[in-house]
Amino acid sequence: MTTSRKWAAVHRVRLGHVRRLLKYRYRGPTVPDDDAGREDLRTLLHVKAVCHPPGPDRVRKLINEIELTAPWKDTNAAQKLADEIAEKPLTLKADTLGRMLRMDWVTRVGLRLWQIGPEDLDAEARKQQRKRRDRERKGDARRDQGRKPRAEYEGKSLSRLKPWEAEGISRASWYRRQNREPVAQVCPQTNGSMRQVCPQSTFLNPVDTPVSRHEGGSGKHRGDVSSVHHPESGRRR
Secondary structure, three states: OOHHHHHHHHHHHHHHHHHHHHHHHOOOOOOOOOHHHHHHHHHHHHHHHOOOOOOHHHHHHHHHHHHHHOOOOOHHHHHHHHHHHHHOOOOOOHHHHHHHHOOOHHHHHHHOOOOOOOOOOOHHHHHHHHHHHHHHHHHHHHHHOOOOOHHHHHHOOHHHHOHHHHHOOOHHHHHHHHHOOOOEEEEEOOOOOOEEEEEHHHOOOHHHOOOOHHHHOOOOOOOOHHHOEEOOOOEEO
16 A cells, blocks of 8 residues: 555545544534534535545535535535635644644543544643553553562562561672572482482482482492492392
């Protein structure tokens, strides 16, 4: 899609939004014959004109719009107004269009008129609102997946609790002490089939650490009590 065709599609969507707003405001498809109605009619025609290329077809489209929206306008006045706007239509931005139509934020959200900027909330404020809604939507998705909020896991982190300050030592010393704590290790029971967890610190060195038959294959490893020779009996037990 080329740029010109893309913007033509945007203008058509914006035209539909302007029609929806005027229909909601005046409780029908026509505008009244007063200052507010005539001003809104001109704004509608400017949006309508940029949807069509210059030429007689543009003028005809504007006259048809006047007949539908302002049937109280006579033929000569409608022709004059259509010629004037068709010759040099205004390409209105969203915020400018919102100010000309006097539309607020509540109306924009209620009617879902996203192509018209509200006069009480500028583009930067709307950008911040979109970011906030995006953060809330992603946060809800993370909570649905069972993830903890940032405040919760940061509040329980060691960097926030700082247990080394309670012990009166430095952070590096505290972590070094944690690395020296006894580490749990799997040890065999007497029958050789069941296992239990016992602290590694109960053994003096790797030679004293028993090894299971299931892990050692033949069982003839250092520390295996079945391979210890007893001189009194003259045999291995």
